[in-house]
Amino acid sequence: MEEFYIEYFIENKYEAPVRKANFQLLVIPDSNSQQVQELKFYCSENQETLISKNIFGFEIINYYISNPFTEFWFKLSAKITKPEINPFYISPLLPSDEYELIHSLDFQIDNSLFLRSTDLTKMPALVNYTFPEYNGEIQIFEYLLHLTSFLYQLLEYSPESTDVNTPIEEVLRIRKGVCQDYAHLFISICRQNKIPARYVSGYLNQGAGFTGTSQLHAWAEALIPDLGWVGFDATNNLVSDHHYIKIAHGTDYRDCSPIIGVLETTGAQKSIHSVIVTNQ
Template identity: 30%
Template sequence: MRCEIRHTTEYRYPRPAWDSFNQVRLHPSQETRQTVRSFHLHVAPDAEVTSHKDYFGAIVHHVHVHDPHTHLLIEAQAIVDTHPVPDPAAVTVGTLGALRGQHTEFLVASPRVPGGAWPELFGVTRPAAGDDLPSFLTDLNSQLYRQFTYDTQATTVSTPLAEFATHQRGVCQDFTHAMLGVARQLGIPARYVSGYLYSGGEMVGAEATHAWVECFVPGYGWLGLDPTNNCVAREKHVKIGHGREYSDVSPVRGTYYGGGQGRMDVAVHVYGDQ
């Protein structure tokens, strides 16, 4: 499937700002399940733009606007081909034991996914060592989808997981952090994925960058699961990058001098051609 993506971030300030510096994680990843055909980053006013790969392998652009400005536009355009991947073969939960040491960073607590009795808080039954891991993960994905309510007004980017656990209303970031908390407490390596979703009106979360989970399955690799839409991440999911949680892969964040209280507007458009 070919996906054309346009992601626009605009900042407006009541007074001139200067030395605006932004970290931009909007470049889709190049991997087995997707091929990046083109990527272009447009910035206005003129800016100094550099890039590097972060710890997890994502391409990060640094956008530095030196001169005073009251408006900043950062627009990313990409064309990505996504490819079908096979489903994992049956493998028991117990096979994870010998491999957990290779993925410790996706098992330990992090600021937005702290340690806690998340399986019990979300009513998840712990699997037995002989249970099939891929089946358990898809069942868990479905259980959380049914349990949570998608509500764009219920949470903010800084809402703690414990608060979401109480109200169980939120957006893809919250669904994803909850599934990460459950999986990690069960000893299943799990990482946060930031990307785009071509919904065609069938799924939620396409109005901005989307989030889902990748869980490690021995003999297969990382299986993408989207608890917000109760599905496996397939050709309609375009990955930007992964990390321990949202903070590791936030799309655009930065600082500036002056300007007063700025306003940020984000628009995401994903067009698909099957």
């Protein structure tokens, strides 16, 4: 078993007082993917909180603040344990059986949410690249490994080159991006090839030399018949293992934003985030 300590911190400062605010935080490690042993969180407003489930069943922390404030911070710490994973998968199915299965109507209907295009995973009509195509000649897992390294080579990791609303079209134009761009592109290509894929947000162990650990990380999961959902991280050209501490999944980034707020205020805001993940 591996043990990880996680600290998540966010601080928002507002130019003008905020009269009222609703915040939803999606930062609690998912207890299906690992064991969450010590979980603590606080916020600046000393609010009572409610943990509710989002539409995919992940826990969100809700704050409703009705007293004026100019600063909001939130802090979470957790200890989690996870068995070591050797991410080497072999499907018992033949490539042609896999191909047939994912093209069956029932399979597509049952996984429709992760096959539908979204704003952030929409592939532009004209693309200058030929992406690897899934044709049923090799196993899906193998295809996805190939796709992962293809994207790893296609894009240059470049912090702050994009933001959370950057469409794929722009990412392909500048050939730069951060983890969510790799994930969106991966998902988009999977869906085009009728492989259900979803966006995953989480923490990544900082001690192991990965890219994208200073903030929350993002990767993708694809559904492989008879294997289930398997995580692929094109940013690091890896299949996700026990170093990947999942928070939530969804159809794209917007289902997994760590913090969403609706505020009544007039001015701008400044945010600081920090993530610390240590491995004992």
